Amino acid sequence: MPEPAPLPDPCVRNAHWRTIQFLLQNVFSFWLRYRARGLDHLPPHGGALFVINHQSFLDPLLVGLPLRRPVSYLAREDLFRVPVIGWILRNTYVMPINRDAASTSSLREAIRRLQHGFYVGIFPEGTRTETGQISPLKPGFLLLLRRTEVPIIPVGIAGAFQAYPKGRWLPWPGTVRVVFGEPLSRDDLQKFSRDQEAELLAYVRRRMLDCQAAAERWRTER
Numbered sequence: 001m002p003e004p005a006p007l008p009d010p011c012v013r014n015a016h017w018r019t020i021q022f023l024l025q026n027v028f029s030f031w032l033r034y035r036a037r038g039l040d041h042l043p044p045h046g047g048a049l050f051v052i053n054h055q056s057f058l059d060p061l062l063v064g065l066p067l068r069r070p071v072s073y074l075a076r077e078d079l080f081r082v083p084v085i086g087w088i089l090r091n092t093y094v095m096p097i098n099r100d101a102a103s104t105s106s107l108r109e110a111i112r113r114l115q116h117g118f119y120v121g122i123f124p125e126g127t128r129t130e131t132g133q134i135s136p137l138k139p140g141f142l143l144l145l146r147r148t149e150v151p152i153i154p155v156g157i158a159g160a161f162q163a164y165p166k167g168r169w170l171p172w173p174g175t176v177r178v179v180f181g182e183p184l185s186r187d188d189l190q191k192f193s194r195d196q197e198a199e200l201l202a203y204v205r206r207r208m209l210d211c212q213a214a215a216e217r218w219r220t221e222r
Contacts, residue, residue: 010117016091036066038180047114047150054123055161071119132161151183156211177219181211
């Protein structure tokens with residue numbers, strides 16, 4: 001097996017990331033009245049794993065937009081073959097994953113990036129919501145929770161589903177809020193044995209629901 005390529009500095013955004021971030025900060029602030037809070041919960045150095053609810057195709061952009069460090073995401077392998085989109089993914093730290101197979105190599109790469117100091121973002125529902133609510137979580141990501149000691153940050157997005165649900169070609173104007181929650185307690189996580197997978201998934205989902213509810217209250221407040 002060939003050695004993996006050396007990783008870049010996890011605290012430095014490359015030119016592609018900075019350009020996309022600059023353009024979208026202006027567009028989303030106007031079109032989606034975008035705001036984020038809870039950034040004080042993120043470590044300034046070292047890795048962190050973001051567990052994010054999945055409302056729309058915009059979600060990776062919405063989470064990365066306010067950060068001064070890049071986020072490395074997992075994305076469907078077939079997206080890398082799409083013109084333009086594939087080029088963007090390859091140049092913005094995204095890792096391919098085959099959702100139809102046990103992609104242990106992708107999870108190993110995610111662990112490597114976390115240990116190297118990257119922020120890594122995952123969507124444990126596995127696909128975008130069709131109702132706006134957080135669906136039951138898939139268990140594949142639990143390996144990342146158990147194999148790394150980085151902070152686990154729940155992230156809640158509200159308003160992206162209303163602006164850009166499945167089946168819509170372009171996002172409508174709206175109000176989008178993102179809330180970064182407090183890290184999951186390592187003591188709480190260690191209480192769950194390997195036989196308590198369902199209970200651990202429910203615990204992580206509750207923390208994600210708390211963040212989404214906070215984002216929704218913020219989005220609708222007058």
